[in-house]
Amino acid sequence: MQESTVYRSIQREVQEERDRAIALNFLREGLSVEMVARGTGLSIEEVQQLQQQLNSSAQS
Numbered sequence: 001m002q003e004s005t006v007y008r009s010i011q012r013e014v015q016e017e018r019d020r021a022i023a024l025n026f027l028r029e030g031l032s033v034e035m036v037a038r039g040t041g042l043s044i045e046e047v048q049q050l051q052q053q054l055n056s057s058a059q060s
Helices: 005-028 033-040 044-059
Strands: none
Touching: 005 033, 005 044, 033 044
């Protein structure tokens, strides 16, 4: 059975959200941006954005 395009798209979105959640956990534990990017497969830029979000929420 071939998966539909919609199903694959949803699957991809779920995986990306999971990767971001893992990255946030790693950042909270103090791992470097580079290590988080390597561990999750996210780009350095994506991880830096997550770190900024984390820092912003910590200041509030």
